[in-house]
Amino acid sequence: MESEILSRMGDAVEEIRGRIVPNQPLSAVTWFRVGGPAELLFQPADELDLSVFMKALPDDVPVTVIGLGSNLLVRDGGLKGVVIRLPMKSFGQVEYLGNHQFKVGASVPDKKLAEEAAKTGTGGFAFYTGIPGGVGGALRMNAGAHGVETNERVVNVNAVQRDGEILTLTNEDMGYAYRHSSAATDLIFTSAIMQGVAQPEAEIRKEMADVVEHREKAQPIREKTGGSTFKNPPNHSAWRVVDDAGCRGLQIGGAQMSQLHCNFMLNVGEATAHDLELLGETVRAQALEKTGIRLEWEIKRLGDFIEGQEIAPFLGND
Ligand SMILES: Cc1cc2nc3c(=O)[nH]c(=O)nc-3n(C[C@H](O)[C@H](O)[C@H](O)COP(=O)(O)OP(=O)(O)OC[C@H]3O[C@@H](n4cnc5c(N)ncnc54)[C@H](O)[C@@H]3O)c2cc1C
Incomplete structure (x- = not known):
């Protein structure tokens, strides 16, 4: 090798x-x-x-x-x-510790956690039914939906540092805010202790079914997407800003702002990452010009541009 x-x-x-x-x-x-x-x-x-x-x-x-x-x-x-x-x-286990508390591996899909919690009559996890990520991503992004966020469930988090040390962070150490944790960006979360509350299983199942029904109607969940493209600006909905900027359905190459939920960006064909990021920055530039609102990416963009294909934030009109 x-x-x-x-x-x-x-x-x-x-x-x-x-x-x-x-x-x-x-x-x-x-x-x-x-x-x-x-x-x-x-x-x-x-x-x-x-x-x-x-x-x-x-x-x-x-x-x-x-x-x-x-x-x-x-x-x-x-x-x-x-x-x-x-x-x-090795990182995909959910262990019930009793008293509506779980030890959850970072690779456990959010949906599996919701399911395991329901089986033990533990409420407070049904919102994860609609989030297609894993627990590690939820811990980093403070994933949330239907009025609940990950930080409300976290007791503590195990992580490996860049130098290899293994440590435990408290909920406070995670520095949670809306879709954000201020914990050091080089930490690798490996598992978490999460706490729910007692709730009858039938009620939880109803909540989970409602979440699924809502998603099916309101979001393009079967498409190649990254979920909400932009964070909700304070006192605004990101989708409304995208809509007001005239960007619902806007397409660049194989990348499109969804017609169904215009804060979702889609790969509708053979999009490149360049198409998707260019579309996102075009929307940000247009939103700034037409509404005065600066949209911030919720999607995490990682890695390098291909030389000559660099994209400036707000297309350089910042
Ligand atoms: C159809 C759809 C619907 C969605 N709906 C919602 C929603 O309702 N609410 C919501 O909050 N999100 C939603 N999302 C976004 C996404 O599912 C969440 O942000 C999720 O928590 C990301 O988890 P992931 O495992 O996919 O992480 P990734 O996308 O792989 O990574 C996201 C970030 O987390 C970091 N990360 C991942 N694992 C670890 C780890 N073990 N340790 C440290 N950092 C880590 C990555 O470095 C990256 O910065 C949706 C996405 C889609 C596609």
């Missing part, structure tokens, strides 16, 4: 039990189905393996962690350094 990063790690690589693959296309793991390759993709065998790997990794190598890819726009030039993806096998 040829990789400059691995050769710099030397013999330490022999101790790693997880899977290491150079030059791995990321379009296969993002919901948009776009994006260039990861220079090196690492899927650790478990938390200890991740820690050993991080300790051995030279300090100057960039590290990016990705979850289920439902909120990501990976640029066409791909990601330099190491991309970490925690496999389901």
Whole structure:
């Protein structure tokens, strides 16, 4: 396996039990189905393996962690350094601890957590039924819906630092705000303790069914999308700003603002990451001009532009 990063790690690589693959296309793991390759993709065998790997990794190598890819726009030039993806096998467990508390692995799909909570008569997790990401992404994004956010469930979070140290963060340490955590950006969340409340299972099932029904009607959930493109500005709905800017249905290449829910961006054909980001910045520029509102991306854009295809924020009219 040829990789400059691995050769710099030397013999330490022999101790790693997880899977290491150079030059791995990321379009296969993002919901948009776009994006260039990861220079090196690492899927650790478990938390200890991740820690050993991080300790051995030279300090100057960039590290990016990705979850289920439902909120990501990976640029066409791909990601330099190491991309970490925690496999389901070792990070995909939900353990009931009693008293409506769970230990949840970072790769557990949000929907699975909602399901496991319902089975134990634990309320407060039904909103996850409609969010297609994993718990690691929810912890980072403070994912929320239907008036509930992840931070309301989090007791504490286990994480591996860039230097390989394993640590536990309290809810307060996570520094939660709307769709944001101010915890250090290089932390890799591995699991969390989450707390719900007692609620009859039948009531929870009804809530979950309502969430599914609402999604089916209001969002293009079967498309290649990244969920809400922009955060809601204070006292506004992002979709309304997009609409007022005349951008519902706007299309660039294979990228389109959804007709059904105009804050969702879609890959309607063979979009590149460039098409999608250019569309997003066109919408931001048009919204600023027509409504005076500065939309901020909710979707995380990662990686490098292909040379000559750089896109300036607000198309340079900021
Ligand atoms: C159809 C659709 C509907 C959606 N609806 C909602 C909604 O109602 N509410 C909502 O909040 N979101 C929604 N989203 C967005 C998305 O599902 C959430 O943000 C989700 O929490 C992202 O999780 P993920 O595993 O896919 O993370 P990714 O998209 O892979 O990553 C998102 C961010 O989290 C970080 N991250 C991922 N895993 C870890 C980890 N283990 N440790 C540290 N950082 C990590 C990544 O670095 C990145 O910055 C929707 C998306 C789609 C496609």
